[in-house]
Amino acid sequence: MPLKKTLLLISILMLSACSTNKASPVNQATIEIVEFSYTPSSITIPVNQPVDFTIINHGTQTHNFVIEKIALENLEIGGDIANQEYLTGDVSKYDLQVSTIAGGTSTLHFMATEPGEYKIFCTVQGHETAGMVGKLIVVSQ
Numbered sequence: 001m002p003l004k005k006t007l008l009l010i011s012i013l014m015l016s017a018c019s020t021n022k023a024s025p026v027n028q029a030t031i032e033i034v035e036f037s038y039t040p041s042s043i044t045i046p047v048n049q050p051v052d053f054t055i056i057n058h059g060t061q062t063h064n065f066v067i068e069k070i071a072l073e074n075l076e077i078g079g080d081i082a083n084q085e086y087l088t089g090d091v092s093k094y095d096l097q098v099s100t101i102a103g104g105t106s107t108l109h110f111m112a113t114e115p116g117e118y119k120i121f122c123t124v125q126g127h128e129t130a131g132m133v134g135k136l137i138v139v140s141q
């Protein structure tokens, strides 16, 4: 390949890499769970706008989607929610949580009211250290 064409191709590749790096906020997302990860592991949402998440647990055990501290309103959870017995720790201290049974699908509806970066993790014993962590990024428009 001639040098000019090669350079052009390289710059196009670099531009597209840049644009995918900067995730634009979404109002809807589907998060897929297996042992022991969330896909995608990072979700960017807009502040002060309602969002809907669908959480699909492809795993063989119950998994949780938890954010310890986040300012939010209008929280609604639904779908295949596991019994509280599957949650560990002090359940009341988490602002956002849904526990999805193996093979089940749960839904989360809420509106985050403060921009920031929040850690998502699974509170089932040992799962966070096994790698079940993610990131929710709330951005102002």
Ligand SMILES: [Cu+2]
Residues within 6 Å of the ligand: 062, 063, 064, 122, 123, 124, 127, 132
């Ligand atoms: Cu888990």
